[in-house]
Amino acid sequence: MKKIKIALLGLGNVGQGVWQILNTNKKQITLNCGYEIEVSKILVQNIEKPRTIEIPKELLTTRIEDILVDDEIKIVIELMGGSNPAMQYMLKAMKCKKHVITANKLVLATQGEELFRTSEEEGVSFYYEASVGGGIPIIREINESLTANKIEQLVGIINGTTNYILTKMTHEGMDFNEALRGAQEMGFAEADPTSDIEGYDAAYKLAIMASLSFGTKIELNCIYREGIRNIKAIDIDYADKFGYVIKLLAIGKNTKDNLELRVHPTMIPKNHPLANVNDSFNAIFIKGNAVGDLMLYGRGAGALPTGSAVVGDLISILRNNTDLSALTSVKNGSSQKKVQTAEENTSGYYVRLNVQDKPGVLGEIATIFGRYDVSILTVTQEVKSEDNVPLVFITHEAQEGNMNKSLKDIQGLSHVNGVENIIRIENFS
């Protein structure tokens, strides 16, 4: 197996996530990219700082030069954040003929053009999926999947902190300050929350998405921006009354002559898919002139989701250097697992019986379920003036074979007229 050496710049939350993914999913990643990946150096500010994950100390360095001069390092992953020195280090890495991956929305939104130009001049790859929407593959979507479309609209919930706060205000009646404190305690908001609360973070991400979607370089100061500090409980109540919910949206519209770009709190109809994007989740709604309405939903932040996007970029770069097609793992039959029989499957069940309304019938049925390890969550019997009534059970997760055996016995009971329907329940646990 071929080997490739890479370096990380920064070992914060996302850096540690990338390290963890490269280790946990090592076997599959190697199969997917055709290389064994070795993190050979990591740039940090302080080597002695205690970290939650165990990383060999000899990999850590405080000198960018150690990475730049090492010709064996082919790919540099920038996860420091902030404007400088991140920008300078990426440019230098490209000039040393290293491919670059970044999660840095600020640098992309403000100095992206220079990075694109330099990567082209130096003939290296430059990937940045993690810069918008964390684990949501929105960049690849725009740059590769939707290339047949004229993209007409982008509407995103792309800041998890403000979405968490607005969700708490809407569902739990908190006021803004209380919800902000909660977000800070949960680690969703920074001590200085200005960038999130005032919409700067969303504006950076909108600038990146809009420039790629609409083929136009976007200056940040052309984006209208308004934060959520002014949203009051009374506004949320009125929104509800009129059939809306309030979300901080980043909106990009490709009108006939112009672009319309804005970030502000917005009322949207309750039945729109974006209205149900809650807590710290992100989603991006796209309208293309061929594909119609499309939405991507997922974790917009966090070590592992963001790391998923970074390592996905890494695999893409390595694949471009090999003859591997996307289907390696299937063709190799890498994990030829057995498909379970229906009897072996498990799920919750809704069971609707028709029974004669006689004493003891419920007890008889419950006893049979118990015999086969089927545990009952709720049971409901309609009070009707008829003899034959519906009796409905909801069960916990049970094995389908056991459910089938129970039903066979239940059908034999003298007061049971029939099993009228069985529907499986998925609780996404």
Add this chain to the structure above:
Amino acid sequence: MKKIKIALLGLGNVGQGVWQILNTNKKQITLNCGYEIEVSKILVQNIEKPRTIEIPKELLTTRIEDILVDDEIKIVIELMGGSNPAMQYMLKAMKCKKHVITANKLVLATQGEELFRTSEEEGVSFYYEASVGGGIPIIREINESLTANKIEQLVGIINGTTNYILTKMTHEGMDFNEALRGAQEMGFAEADPTSDIEGYDAAYKLAIMASLSFGTKIELNCIYREGIRNIKAIDIDYADKFGYVIKLLAIGKNTKDNLELRVHPTMIPKNHPLANVNDSFNAIFIKGNAVGDLMLYGRGAGALPTGSAVVGDLISILRNNTDLSALTSVKNGSSQKKVQTAEENTSGYYVRLNVQDKPGVLGEIATIFGRYDVSILTVTQEVKSEDNVPLVFITHEAQEGNMNKSLKDIQGLSHVNGVENIIRIENFS
């Protein structure tokens, strides 16, 4: 500009969609792939058949040989559907060193392995994004974006016909047969709806997604399958009562030792993102061990959405043959549009005023809105025992400059204490 010749096999719904996209978005597609694309032959059964779109008759042929022997045709797009001759034609095209794109779920689910193997042996590309989820880029997601993940779960609403029927039964209280007839009248269901209603269509798509996600070849008969014919209004009512909705789900779980694969009507919690996927929309929910929960939502069928996926594949194949990076259009500044000022933007508005409860105040405000072309949708005034009361307007779409002028005048009214909040409304029109 370089030119490339391609051929279509089939000119039904999707074929005509592809033709339309290649024409409507010609300029952008050329820019995105670096080639001018020419459809030089189209295989049809009947050249004289009337068609809704205008296509030069000299492009049509009934003989596959005309396409196979034409060395100038580099890419063949199979949109005939069905097992044969589609499969045979694709194999032959590959053996003539042509790249192949297909939307054919049946062939992929049953004979995909032979297509993958042949494309590799012949050194040609084989793309099939449109085979699952229409315009939703689920194949690229699995094959390229999520490569850093162990995919643990796939849960999809991947059949539009059954989702339309279940939505009508749930929201409008229709029974199954009535909803099915409606779907047939709307063109969402075929005259013989068996493949959709009984879950075969969903099972083909699950087989494709699961084999790619779990690296295991899936035999169709290993997938447990159950249709929606047996769902009654009473079951939908009980589901609602217990906090569930009923959806036809395709479920794939990558358990420790086995795979669990099934298609059946399922109750899911109302607050799960999949619960709000209605009508003929599709969505696929994915759980990866790094990315966490992710969902893709969009049009699972239709000429243009499916065509969007097909033409996206075409552009990908052409890009692989060029040095173009994904960012061509941005770098070219292809459409350097002006970003509108906030004053030029339009949206609906929620305006909350604090006013003195005096006769005439509403009329004065409405007159001002009218003067600046701001049209009022609703107005609400709380009846309170206080002098100062909230007065809330919802407006139709208006230009922000006009709204600002209105508010300036309104603030000057003697009975208006203040403009307490303005929130924009997005109706996704």
